[in-house]
Amino acid sequence: MRGRNLLIGGLAVFIGLIAVYLVNSYFSGREAQQEREAEANRLVQIVVATQDFQFGTQLTSTNITLRNWPANSVPEGAFVSVEEATRGGRVALRPITAGEPILASKVSGEGGRATLASIxxxxxxxxxxxxxxxxxxxxxxxxxxxxxxxxxxxxxxxxxxxxxxxxxxxxxxxxxxxxxxxxxxxxxxxxxxxxxxxxxxxxxxxxxxxxxxxxxxxxxxxxxxxxxxxxxxxxxxxxLGGAGYYIPARDSNAGTSAAAPAAPSGVVSLPRRPSGPTMSIVRGTEPTTYEVKRKGGF
Known part of the structure; x- marks a missing residue:
């Protein structure tokens, strides 16, 4: 009976040790995760625009500022101080919107000018x-x-x-x-x-x-x-279409057809067909009707 009690007691101690180990492992993992999240969410300061920049706008201490930014997502070429961004009279080479990070690729170098050749x-x-x-x-x-x-x-x-x-x-x-x-x-x-x-x-x-x-x-x-x-x-x-249509020269006084000139190359001139299409041209108050001849006899 006594041996049985010792066995049960030893088993309980063993299970308790396992439970303590698991709990410690859990909290240790949580702490490590929280440390990683804190590092990922760590903020740094970079230079951003406080107004919209157009091509040629000069960077000054009045139109840029420092703003907190997640350390793990800082864009390449960002400036970390206003002094660095304004040094040498840098100017914008691309449009920059308010709140956007100032990047080296969007501004001129020190002493640079906003010229078309620079972009x-x-x-x-x-x-x-x-x-x-x-x-x-x-x-x-x-x-x-x-x-x-x-x-x-x-x-x-x-x-x-x-x-x-x-x-x-x-x-x-x-x-x-x-x-x-x-x-x-x-x-x-x-x-x-x-x-x-x-x-x-x-x-x-x-x-x-x-x-x-x-x-x-x-x-x-x-x-x-x-x-x-x-x-x-x-x-x-x-x-463009309509290449077979032409209007021959007419006698403007009588309003009747004069001797028709030779049709343009590749155009077949048809005999007069009164039932064909016509067009009227008004000179002053006198209308004159002309027949419109078309290629193909349609």
């Missing part, structure tokens, strides 16, 4: 082309947009006249750096400019300069997520 990648160039309300997409092209550039010019050849035009794509997927002298990507209100500055390589810059000398350039706004290129088709008047 260009080393291998690329900035080139300007003339635009107007039509070629500039009604003023909706802004800095930061992506466009295609079209060239409209006369078709080469001795037989081509003023109406023989063609349009082809010069460059695709080109970044707009500025409209006139506005390089603010946050400016979204439509504004008609006279000059668009585009970012391209040296070959693209040469194409744009030459194209501007031999024809008129137009911008085509595209979705910034659309990276597809390869639109090399050239468009001529024959691609």
């Amino acid at each position: 260009l990648p080393e291998e690329l160039r900035a080139v300007s082309i003339p635009v107007n309300q039509v070629s500039g997409v009604g003023g909706f092209v802004r800095a930061g947009d992506v466009v295609d550039v079209l060239l409209t010019r006369q078709i080469p050849g001795e037989g081509a006249d003023r109406d023989d035009q063609m349009t082809n794509v010069v460059l695709e997927n080109v970044l707009v750096l500025a409209i006139d002298q506005v390089a603010d990507e946050n400016q979204t209100e439509p504004s008609v400019g006279s000059t668009a500055t585009l970012q391209t390589d040296i070959t693209g810059a040469q194409k744009l300069v030459l194209a501007g000398q031999i024809g008129s350039l137009s911008l085509v706004l595209r979705n910034v997520e659309n990276q597809l290129v390869g639109s090399t088709e050239t468009i001529t008047p024959s691609d």
Whole structure:
């Protein structure tokens, strides 16, 4: 009987020791977890903007401040003191919103100036082309947009006249750096400019300069997520439809048909058909009716 009691007592002590060990392990794990969470949530101070910055805004002690930031999520290039951020007269090279961290990649170096050249990648160039309300997409092209550039010019050849035009794509997927002298990507209100500055390589810059000398350039706004290129088709008047229609010369005094000139190349001139379509032209108060001849006899 006594041996049995000793066995039960020993077993109870053993179970108690296991329970103590498990409890200690649990609380030790909790403490370690809490220490890790405290380290992760530890706050440091970094420099942030207190107002919206535009391209060229200088950093001063009045428009930036120190703010607490989680230590494990401090962005690369952040400044940790106002003195460091303002040293040498740094200026913004990109738009910065209020409350956003000031990063070295978004400001100039010490003694730097806000110039367009300072934000260009080393291998690329900035080139300007003339635009107007039509070629500039009604003023909706802004800095930061992506466009295609079209060239409209006369078709080469001795037989081509003023109406023989063609349009082809010069460059695709080109970044707009500025409209006139506005390089603010946050400016979204439509504004008609006279000059668009585009970012391209040296070959693209040469194409744009030459194209501007031999024809008129137009911008085509595209979705910034659309990276597809390869639109090399050239468009001529024959691609617009209606190439078989023409109106022969008429005697303006009698209002009757004069000797019809030879039809344009590739157009079949049909005999007079009174039931065909006509058009009326009013000169002063006198209307004159002309027959409109069409290709194919329909």
